[in-house]
Amino acid sequence: MLIGVDWGTSRLRAYLVSDDGTVIDRTESEAGLMRVGEGGFEPALAAAVGPWRAAHPDAPIVMSGMVGSRQGWVEAPYVATPADLDAIAAAVIAVPTDGLGDVVIVPGVAIGIAGDTFADVMRGEEAEVFGALDALGRDDGLFILPGTHSKWVTVEAGAITGFHTYMTGDVYAALAGHTILSKMFGTDPGDGAGFARGLDAARGMSAPGDLLNRLFAIRAEGLMGRLADDDVPGFLSGLLIGAEVASAAADAREAFVIGASDLAGRYHDALAAFGVAAITVPSESATRCHARIARARAR
Amino acid sequence: MLIGVDWGTSRLRAYLVSDDGTVIDRTESEAGLMRVGEGGFEPALAAAVGPWRAAHPDAPIVMSGMVGSRQGWVEAPYVATPADLDAIAAAVIAVPTDGLGDVVIVPGVAIGIAGDTFADVMRGEEAEVFGALDALGRDDGLFILPGTHSKWVTVEAGAITGFHTYMTGDVYAALAGHTILSKMFGTDPGDGAGFARGLDAARGMSAPGDLLNRLFAIRAEGLMGRLADDDVPGFLSGLLIGAEVASAAADAREAFVIGASDLAGRYHDALAAFGVAAITVPSESATRCHARIARARAR
Numbered sequence: 001m002l003i004g005v006d007w008g009t010s011r012l013r014a015y016l017v018s019d020d021g022t023v024i025d026r027t028e029s030e031a032g033l034m035r036v037g038e039g040g041f042e043p044a045l046a047a048a049v050g051p052w053r054a055a056h057p058d059a060p061i062v063m064s065g066m067v068g069s070r071q072g073w074v075e076a077p078y079v080a081t082p083a084d085l086d087a088i089a090a091a092v093i094a095v096p097t098d099g100l101g102d103v104v105i106v107p108g109v110a111i112g113i114a115g116d117t118f119a120d121v122m123r124g125e126e127a128e129v130f131g132a133l134d135a136l137g138r139d140d141g142l143f144i145l146p147g148t149h150s151k152w153v154t155v156e157a158g159a160i161t162g163f164h165t166y167m168t169g170d171v172y173a174a175l176a177g178h179t180i181l182s183k184m185f186g187t188d189p190g191d192g193a194g195f196a197r198g199l200d201a202a203r204g205m206s207a208p209g210d211l212l213n214r215l216f217a218i219r220a221e222g223l224m225g226r227l228a229d230d231d232v233p234g235f236l237s238g239l240l241i242g243a244e245v246a247s248a249a250a251d252a253r254e255a256f257v258i259g260a261s262d263l264a265g266r267y268h269d270a271l272a273a274f275g276v277a278a279i280t281v282p283s284e285s286a287t288r289c290h291a292r293i294a295r296a297r298a299r
Numbered sequence: 300m301l302i303g304v305d306w307g308t309s310r311l312r313a314y315l316v317s318d319d320g321t322v323i324d325r326t327e328s329e330a331g332l333m334r335v336g337e338g339g340f341e342p343a344l345a346a347a348v349g350p351w352r353a354a355h356p357d358a359p360i361v362m363s364g365m366v367g368s369r370q371g372w373v374e375a376p377y378v379a380t381p382a383d384l385d386a387i388a389a390a391v392i393a394v395p396t397d398g399l400g401d402v403v404i405v406p407g408v409a410i411g412i413a414g415d416t417f418a419d420v421m422r423g424e425e426a427e428v429f430g431a432l433d434a435l436g437r438d439d440g441l442f443i444l445p446g447t448h449s450k451w452v453t454v455e456a457g458a459i460t461g462f463h464t465y466m467t468g469d470v471y472a473a474l475a476g477h478t479i480l481s482k483m484f485g486t487d488p489g490d491g492a493g494f495a496r497g498l499d500a501a502r503g504m505s506a507p508g509d510l511l512n513r514l515f516a517i518r519a520e521g522l523m524g525r526l527a528d529d530d531v532p533g534f535l536s537g538l539l540i541g542a543e544v545a546s547a548a549a550d551a552r553e554a555f556v557i558g559a560s561d562l563a564g565r566y567h568d569a570l571a572a573f574g575v576a577a578i579t580v581p582s583e584s585a586t587r588c589h590a591r592i593a594r595a596r597a598r
Contacts, residue, residue, distance in 0.1 A: 112523065118500075119519035149479070149515055165515040166508065167478065174473040179466065180448070201417075205507035209465065209546030212539065216448055216464040217417035224411065224418040240511065247508030 001059040003049050004290030007067035008124060009033045014048045015287045016056075021134070023287055025052065033066050041073035042097050053100060060297070062290035064106040065124030068093065078110035078121060084159035085130050085289070089296035106293060109160055120165050124286075125151045128258050129160065131285030134292060142255045143281075144248075146263045148173075152248040152255075166244045169263070172237060175215065184222045186230030194231030195266065198238020199273045202246060211243055237266060245270045252276050259283035300358040302348050303589030306366035307423060308332045313347045314586045315355075320433070322586055324351070332365050340372040341396050352399060359596070361589035363405040364423030367392065377409035377420060383458035384429050384588070388595035405592060408459055419464050423585075424450045427557050428459065430584030433591060441554045442580075443547075445562045447472075451547040451554075465543045468562075471536060474514065483521045485529030493530030494565065497537020498572045501545060510542055536565060544569045551575050558582035 006013040010032040016025040031044040046053075049061065068076035076093040092104040109126045112119035125145045132143060139158040145151040148169040154162045175181055201214050218235055221227035227235060245267070249255055254277040257264050264280070271278040305312040309331040315324040330343040345352075348360065367375035375392040391403040408425045411418030424444045431442060438457040444450040447468040453461045474480055500513050517534055520526035526534065544566070548554055553576040556563050563579070570577040 110519075110523070112519070118513070118516035119523040119525065120516065121519050121522055164512050165519070166511040167514040167518075168511050170478040171474065171511060171514065174477040175470065178473040178477045179469045202507070207542075207546035207549060208501070208504035208507050208509050209542030209544070211507050211510055212465040212467050212470060212543050213463050213546060214417070215466040215470065217419065219466075220409075220411070220418035220420050220464070223420055224409070226411075226418060243506075243508035244511050245508070247506040247512060250506060 001056045002287075002291050002294045003052055003056070003059050003061040004287040005045070005049070005061060005063040005067075006065050006124060006127070006286050007032070007063050007072075008065045012044065012048055014052075015284070015290075016052045017287045017291055019291070021288050021291045023284060033069075033071055041067070042100060045103075046100060049100075057101060060294045061100065061103040062092075062106065062293050063095075063103065064127035064286060064290065068105040068107060069123055072105075074105060076105045076107040078108045078113065080113050081109060081111050081163075082156075082159040082161045083109045083126070085292055086296065087159075088126060088130070089293045092293060092297070104293075104297070106290075109163070111162065120163060122151055122153075122163060122165070125153065126160060127286040127289040128283070129153050129155060129289075130292065131288035131290075132256060132258055132281040133158070134288040135281060135285045136256070142249065142252050144255055144257045144267055146257065146259060146261065146267050150244065150267075164248055166248065168240050168244050172240055175236060176233065179215075180219055181215065181232065181236065184219065184229050184232050186228065186232055188230040192234060194227075194234025195238040195269070197227075197231065198235040198240075199242040199270060201235070201239050202242025203273070205243065205246075211239070214239055238270070241266055241270045242273065245274050245276070249274060249276045254279060256281050258285070300355045301586075301590050301593045302351055302355070302358050302360040303586040304344070304348070304360060304362040304364075304366075305423060305426070305585050306331070306362050306364045306371075308365050311343065311347055313351075314583070314589075315351045315358075316586045316590055318590070320587050320590045322583060325583075332368075332370055340366070341399065344402070345399060348399075356400060359593045360399060360402040361391075361405065361592050362394075362402065363426035363585060363589070367404040367406060368422055371404075373404060375404045375406040377407045377412065379412050380408060380410050380462075381455075381458040381460045382408045382425070384591055385595065386458075387425060387429070388592045391592060391596070403592075403596070405589075408462070410461065419462060421450055421452070421462060421464070424452065425459060426585040426588040427582070428452050428454065428588075429591065430587035430589075431555060431557055431580040432457070433587040434580060434584045435555070441548065441551050443554055443556045443566055445556065445558060445560065445566050449543065449566075463547055465547065467539050467543050471539055474535060475532065478514075479518055480514065480531065480535065483518065483528050483531050485527065485531055487529040491533060493526075493533025494537040494568070496526075496530070497534040497539075498541040498569060500534070500538050501541025502572070504542065504545075510538070513538055537569070540565055540569045541572065544573050544575070548573060548575045553578060555580050557584070
């Protein structure tokens with residue numbers, strides 16, 4: 001038996017998992033890092049998994065996500081790429097607790113720790129990727145984790161060899177709420193015509209800075225009465241996600257989208273528009289990674 | 300004698316100009332469209348130019364800028380490209396007033412009124428461009444008007460034949476204040492090293508969506524201790540302006556930057572980094588356009 005925890009900035013998700021990786025029970029709360037500060041981590045974890053711990057005193061608790069960041073419970077230093085599951089399992093950090101027994105934090109993965117490429121970092125997504133590999137029975141692929149800061153992760157021969165984060169969701173919210181576009185933001189999601197037009201606009205770009213021009217084109221098209229306010233949110237989303245897909249999947253034929261949210265659906269549509277096959281992977285597969293790490297540690 | 304007025308969203312600037320285009324007197328206030336609403340335009344103009352009007356009752360008042368927009372005093376419909384000074388002079392809109400005499404508004408210029416390119420619009424910048432042409436004794440060139448929404452205007456044989464607006468300044472403020480980058484924004488402008496690194500990062504991009512990734516690279520470089528908070532504002536500015544320059548000046552050898560603000564200085568540096576010669580044009584040259592329009596109307 002294993003207790004797997006995905007502990008991020010805004011949410012804590014915990015799973016009771018059997019030795020074969022089956023999720024037996026789950027719980028979720030808003031006890032993310034934004035709400036839980038120093039001294040509050042063990043009580044928050046105890047509140048989430050206390051009954052499971054009492055019933056299974058020897059089950060290891062394996063946690064991934066921002067709980068291992070500098071602002072988290074205990075910092076788990078990043079593992080450098082290429083990073084396979086053995087390297088990650090070897091770098092887990094044990095967390096001393098008063099009464100919760102065996103608790104470890106899975107490290108994040110980083111590129112550019114040394115060297116001259118741009119740095120990039122992940123925490124928690126590595127567990128979802130290794131879980132997805134386990135669920136799919138694969139040891140390679142291009143994996144997408146949609147979100148405020150979406151991750152595109154390349155896996156080769158069982159190791160994360162590279163990845164890129166795109167600040168797309170964060171940028172969308174800032175542009176929607178705090179630029180001139182906010183004055184023309186409709187509230188009716190409409191029929192999706194705006195999103196398709198945004199994807200078209202993304203396809204028509206060539207230089208990196210073209211994006212800064214197409215954002216104003218949204219405003220000008222509206223002034224000319226050629227873009228309805230209700231189509232503006234979709235257009236902006238299509239433009240940004242389309243630009244992201246064109247940048248990140250330029251050489252890909254297929255990509256695995258982790259999760260089945262509305263946002264994941266938009267990535268499916270954008271990938272299709274750029275001729276890339278999109279395959280959905282269930283989002284709870286991080287527990288499969290937690291189970292594999294527990295097994296690796298038990299060896 | 301002529302009274303030229305540059306009336307925008309946030310400011311009203313007025314100039315008393317001799318027949319040969321010399322600025323004799325000037326005044327400026329915060330009576331922009333944000334502060335002046337319906338019914339308030341004539342009193343605001345009278346407050347700004349009343350003494351000049353009393354001394355020169357026959358001087359035409361020529362206004363350009365957002366005062367001619369739908370939210371302004373009287374809407375002056377856009378002139379389509381290609382637009383030369385005669386076309387613009389022929390399309391000025393007379394404004395009826397109770398006691399201010401001959402008052403006209405210069406129309407803006409638009410592309411994409413019909414047709415399938417993206418729409419783009421300007422109001423006020425056309426006067427600055429025609430004024431700059433007059434000041435320089437030229438009838439062609441690539442002109443840049445830095446600002447919240449910067450404009451790149453192509454002039455051929457005395458006519459505006461095309462232009463592109465980049466939402467760069469607006470985007471900068473939204474990203475700086477309302478994304479994860481806001482948490483690492485230093486306040487000391489430093490030695491400009493951040494701006495130079497941002498330009499370098501812009502030069503290294505190839506696909507339009509790369510920008511969404513490089514924004515997160517700012518965050519990751521900071522986490523790795525390789526980018527100081529005080530260099531983040533400069534880096535973000537260099538990244539965005541560099542991307543804009545690479546998009547807008549790809550085929551240019553020289554460009555005329557209108558105005559001598561700090562922001563204009565950054566465009567000079569960015570143009571230099573991309574191998575484009577930058578020439579400064581004084582920002583008060585719009586009055587030269589106002590004077591030429593007054594002369595064209597008097598013919």
